[in-house]
Amino acid sequence: xxxxxxxxxxxxxxxxxxxxxxxxxxxxxxxxxxxxxxxxxxxxxxxxxxxxxxxxxxxxxxxxxxxxxxxxxxxxxxxxxxxxxxxxxxxxxxxxxxxxxxxxxxxxxxxxxxxxxxxxxxxxxxxx
Numbered sequence: 001x002x003x004x005x006x007x008x009x010x011x012x013x014x015x016x017x018x019x020x021x022x023x024x025x026x027x028x029x030x031x032x033x034x035x036x037x038x039x040x041x042x043x044x045x046x047x048x049x050x051x052x053x054x055x056x057x058x059x060x061x062x063x064x065x066x067x068x069x070x071x072x073x074x075x076x077x078x079x080x081x082x083x084x085x086x087x088x089x090x091x092x093x094x095x096x097x098x099x100x101x102x103x104x105x106x107x108x109x110x111x112x113x114x115x116x117x118x119x120x121x122x123x124x125x126x127x128x
Contacts, residue, residue: 046070
């Protein structure tokens with residue numbers, strides 16, 4: 001059996017490296033800009049109110065950083081998507097990752113006790 005010469009082995013390694021780089025570039029070029037975009041929203045919770053850093057987000061992935069700045073325990077929930085944070089005690093925080101697939105109004109609430117009846121609810125607008 002013949003072994004390859006050092007120059008042909010180097011040529012093979014060089015060709016393999018170029019092919020790998022080309023594959024990475026092609027994959028990056030075909031990736032959707034929407035798939036890579038993540039919108040971040042900070043949600044502050046106090047007694048019977050939410051304070052969102054943004055009231056409008058583009059469709060796609062949104063990461064909510066939820067902080068309980070109040071004196072009672074709260075939850076940030078999106079009923080239509082069956083998504084919610086755990087019960088957050090005062091001073092605690094959590095993140096909630098959600099993917100919005102279409103534009104529209106998204107209703108969010110605090111489902112703890114009667115908090116929603118006291119006004120702890122709102123709408124987030126999802127745009128194209």
